[in-house]
Amino acid sequence: MTKTTDYSGSGLVHIKNPHSDSMEENVLYHLDLGTKTHNLPAMFGDIKLVCVGSSPNRMRAFAQFMHKQLGLAGDGEDLADIRAGVDQYATYRAGPVLSISHRMGIPSISIMLQEELIKLLHHAKCRDVTIICIGTSGGLGIEAGSVVITDMAVDSSFQPQFELVVLRDVVVRSTELDKDLVGELLACSKEIPDLPMLVGHTMCTYDFYKGKTIFDCPSSPQT
Numbered sequence: 001m002t003k004t005t006d007y008s009g010s011g012l013v014h015i016k017n018p019h020s021d022s023m024e025e026n027v028l029y030h031l032d033l034g035t036k037t038h039n040l041p042a043m044f045g046d047i048k049l050v051c052v053g054s055s056p057n058r059m060r061a062f063a064q065f066m067h068k069q070l071g072l073a074g075d076g077e078d079l080a081d082i083r084a085g086v087d088q089y090a091t092y093r094a095g096p097v098l099s100i101s102h103r104m105g106i107p108s109i110s111i112m113l114q115e116e117l118i119k120l121l122h123h124a125k126c127r128d129v130t131i132i133c134i135g136t137s138g139g140l141g142i143e144a145g146s147v148v149i150t151d152m153a154v155d156s157s158f159q160p161q162f163e164l165v166v167l168r169d170v171v172v173r174s175t176e177l178d179k180d181l182v183g184e185l186l187a188c189s190k191e192i193p194d195l196p197m198l199v200g201h202t203m204c205t206y207d208f209y210k211g212k213t214i215f216d217c218p219s220s221p222q223t
Contacts, residue, residue, distance in 0.1 A: 011127035011128040012122070012125060012126070012127055013121040013122045013126055013127075013129060014122070015118065015119065015122045020119065020122070024036075026119060026123060028116045028120055029086070029116075030083070030086060030088040030089050030111060030112065030116055031082070031083045031086070031089055031091060031116050031117075031120060032082070032083040032084070032085040032086045033082075033083070033120065035123050040120065040123045040124040040125075041123075041124050041125045043124065044093075044098070044120060044121070044124035044126060045125050046096050046126075047093075047096055047097070047121065047126050047129060048096040048097070048126075048128065048129060048130065049096060049097045049098070049129070049130050049131075050097075050098045050099075050100065050117065050129060050130070050132070051097065051098070051099050051100075051133075051134050052099075052100045052101070052102045052109075052112065052113065052117070052131070052132075052133050052134070053099075053100075053101060053102065053133065053134045053135045054101065054103060054104050054135055055101060055135075056101040058101070058135075059090055059092060059099045059100060059101045060079065060081075060090065060092055060099070062099045062134070063076070063079050063092035063093065063094045063097070063099035064076040064079060064094070066094040066095070066097045066099070067079065067094040067095070070094060070095045070097070072094060072095050076094065079094065088103065088108075088112075089101055089102065089103070089112050089116075100112065100117065102133075104208075105206075106204065106206055110164075113131075117131075130181065132181075133150075137202065142198070142200070143196050145196065146196040146197065146198060147189070147196065147198075148197075148198060148199070148200045148202065149182050149185045149186055149197065149198070149200075150177060150199075150200065150202040151176075151177055151179065151182045151199050152175060152176050152201045152202075153175040153201070153202050153203075153204055154175070154201050154203050154204075155175075155203070155205070156203070156205040156206070158203070160174060160175045160176055161173065161174060161175055162175050182199055186199060
């Protein structure tokens with residue numbers, strides 16, 4: 001869960017790579033979109049909320065749910081997958097809401113979020129966009145069925161950081177999330193009776209089984 005940072009005072013989604021805007025064409029391969037082949041501001045310029053999750057079917061169902069909640073025309077059952085020309089990252093739109101599947105695993109999430117979604121929002125000239133990751137997870141000391149609002153993501157060493165190797169250098173990025181947004185989401189729980197909701201940390205590891213010490217993996221967790 002994160003919120004785009006306003007570097008210019010305009011609310012536009014900022015890209016720190018100075019080469020991006022100077023490129024003749026920027027292709028978002030896994031979303032089947034590009035700056036030359038599509039009018040991205042016309043298609044996505046009014047997007048205000050992006051929700052991402054692992055399952056393509058779940059994100060389609062979420063888009064249909066938002067379609068009904070927003071009172072949009074039609075029943076939403078025939079929502080088209082925007083990236084239908086490629087196999088990755090099912091993408092649906094319901095009014096100002098974009099719903100995207102990031103599949104499973106840190107590499108898959110990183111490609112979708114860091115490399116393509118942020119560029120899409122930038123080239124579409126979106127303003128004041130909120131991005132939220134939704135999904136299921138295990139929990140320690142938490143009642144089953146609870147909604148946990150993540151205020152910080154931690155790695156397998158319980159550190160609030162994400163390490164990435166770039167040209168042999170280890171780049172470390174903070175994983176602290178928007179505290180104001182956490183507070184806004186928690187306040188929503190008062191409007192929903194009988195739904196346990198709390199703020200907590202979420203661990204994300206590189207391995208589903210060993211990284212989280214799940215003991216029914218094919219090899220010993222210590223090997």
